[in-house]
Amino acid sequence: xxxxxxxxxxxxxxxxxxxxxxxxxxxxxxxxxxxxxxxxxxxxxxxxxxxxxxxxxxxxxxxxxxxxxxxxxxxxxxxxxxxxxxxxxxxxxxxxxxxxxxxxxxxxxxxxx
Amino acid sequence: xxxxxxxxxxxxxxxxxxxxxxxxxxxxxxxxxxxxxxxxxxxxxxxxxxxxxxxxxxxxxxxxxxxxxxxxxxxxxxxxxxxxxxxxxxxxxxxxxxxxxxxxxxxxxxxx
Numbered sequence: 001x002x003x004x005x006x007x008x009x010x011x012x013x014x015x016x017x018x019x020x021x022x023x024x025x026x027x028x029x030x031x032x033x034x035x036x037x038x039x040x041x042x043x044x045x046x047x048x049x050x051x052x053x054x055x056x057x058x059x060x061x062x063x064x065x066x067x068x069x070x071x072x073x074x075x076x077x078x079x080x081x082x083x084x085x086x087x088x089x090x091x092x093x094x095x096x097x098x099x100x101x102x103x104x105x106x107x108x109x110x111x112x113x
Numbered sequence: 114x115x116x117x118x119x120x121x122x123x124x125x126x127x128x129x130x131x132x133x134x135x136x137x138x139x140x141x142x143x144x145x146x147x148x149x150x151x152x153x154x155x156x157x158x159x160x161x162x163x164x165x166x167x168x169x170x171x172x173x174x175x176x177x178x179x180x181x182x183x184x185x186x187x188x189x190x191x192x193x194x195x196x197x198x199x200x201x202x203x204x205x206x207x208x209x210x211x212x213x214x215x216x217x218x219x220x221x222x223x224x225x
Contacts, residue, residue: 006155031211031212033212033213040220041217041218042201042215042216042217042218043156043201043215045212048212050211058212088153090155090156092155092213094213096211100144100205100211100213101144101146101158101161102146102158102203102213103158104148104155104156104157105155106154106155107153107154107155109153
């Protein structure tokens with residue numbers, strides 16, 4: 001089945017540790033995105049990528065890093081520099097050009113303990 | 114960058130009632146998208162609108178692309194319990210790098 005897959009669904013991290021969230025898509029989409037969602041809030045853009053080996057900072061990139069070595073994959077690393085990392089993280093992908101509907105993964109809930 | 118303002122922020126209704134929410138911007142969009150997010154899940158695309166004035170339905174949902182290209186609304190008729198969730202409007206930014214701009218969301222709660 002075509003789609004976008006995030007793993008794991010739930011993730012616990014000790015304070016001060018880096019952690020990497022996985023996002024894979026088999027929709028052949030060029031663009032991929034990472035969003036952060038806090039309880040009762042909307043979606044805030046962390047990073048996005050329109051092509052392999054290139055990515056841009058979104059609105060809240062500090063404390064996060066990404067890579068785009070393959071078209072299908074866009075992992076997000078939450079570093080120890082992120083002051084308040086506990087949140088729900090959503091990955092999405094879309095075509096480029098007119099329309100541009102994004103399709104989302106199921107999300108990863110990260111909790112810092 | 115472009116911004117989208119959604120209203121209302123939350124709605125509390127009785128089962129069976131109709132629902133209306135809207136999304137406005139100070140700048141134009143060429144596409145309007147409406148998503149629904151269930152608790153603990155990723156948003157799912159409900160309706161996509163591509164042309165000014167376009168009216169599109171998906172079951173009990175109806176959405177319209179405003180003539181000015183600066184607004185859109187979503188209606189839900191005869192609400193049922195599974196309509197509970199957060200509804201987001203979104204649109205691809207026109208200028209600069211292509212990325213989706215999202216509204217803040219409308220949280221719908223239904224009393225049975």
